Amino acid sequence: MRLQLRPPLGRLAAFAGAAFCVSALLVAPARATQDAAARLTLFREPSSANAGISVVHPQLDLGTTLGPDFHLAAGYEVDIVSGATPSVYRVDAVSTATKFSDTRHQVHGALAYQRPTSAWSFGYSYGWESDYRSSAVTGTTTSDLLDHNFTVGLSYTHNFDRVCDANNSNIGDQPLDLKPLTLSAHCFGGEADVTTHKLAIDTFQPSLSWTATPKLLLQLGSTIQILDGFQSNPYRRVLVGMQSRTPQERLPQFRQRYAVFARAVYALPAVRASGLFMARLYEDTWAVQAATGEVVLNKYFGPGLLATVRGRYHVQSGASFYRDARGYLELGPGGQYWTGDRELSPMSNYLTGGKLAFIRHPGQERSSWYVDMELDAKYELLIYHLDSPDAPNADRARAHIVQGAFSLRF
């Protein structure tokens, strides 16, 4: 992926939308409540053989109330990705890793309408990078039932995404001849050597929350996602068979993904703490099955310090067409698809870490220009366990995630 600096019309429209949202925030009534939150995430996945992967991810979100019932929000975030990755997925691929860098931008805005027992919100986001464009619309509704003891929620998102790819229109029905995209410089510019594929994503997320007792909140939910379009990494190649063929990664056009989860939050008022427990099951039409469990413990220390500890475990099977690099070399593809994506391999990971939040509320007895402010510092360690030394990214066994954030409500 290469950085490209060219402003397409979609990006100008996104800037116009962001400017509108910011203008609305600035002209909001003086008695409205405003909120601002800035966050910086640093992700570092070191490699035993090359430069590994680094991601810098700043986020800025602004919001304001508009009268008693409406809330307007806008935000901007960036992913600055750099590092080294093999261009061909094969045995001992790490020794052939090449450097790359890319930047993804995203702007988003949302308008929410809230009544005493229900709420609706509508949002739009636009993301762009040198080889990918993403537009998404989201609608969310929640409704409280039975004296606020149950909350039913439903969220729906539709993505209109576009992916740049090498023009492979001349290969006919010979997928082993698929050429990868080598440069993004011509993407979305109408050049003949590249083409644009569509990817439509529909995501439904129903949920039901139950206030079971004054100390216990339970939640059940589901995620259903349907993807239709080009889902391969256009740059990635896979060494398939003993004839040294290295076609572009090839994934099915359709994917349906299903997840169910349950969460419980329990209060421990005697020690000013709470515990959150989450379990999730996942399955999709590419035969990936997964189970995830998570525990989060929160505890206050004094009037303004909140400590959080988090532990998480995830285990999954591989996609039906996945093989490790040696398997693709010696056995060839498992059907008409091949991949070098770690996400589609059998694996597990552990995540553990913690956060300190410094919270400041002015006392009710004196007036202040702000309602509350918060400063966060967070560190988490993600450890991967792959099932083969020839699995994708086997040289990157762990990742460090560092986060700092500041938020203010006034």
Next chain:
Amino acid sequence: MSISKVVPILAVACALLGGCSTARWTVKPHQRELLADRIMQPDGNAQETAADDHVLSNREGAIGGSGTSGGGCGCN
């Protein structure tokens, strides 16, 4: 058990839980002090949840589990 079988079971369980909830079982407004605290909100910080989901969804084959924003203690 596949998820396509789990979903209907969960739906029935939710319906039964809803049908069984009587006034005797409900939590009154004056009992919600603990539930209103930020540490009782599963997705209390939307920006942090989005950042965490962004990191993990790009490194795992699974999605979901972070709920629908807005659900919670009914403290509005």
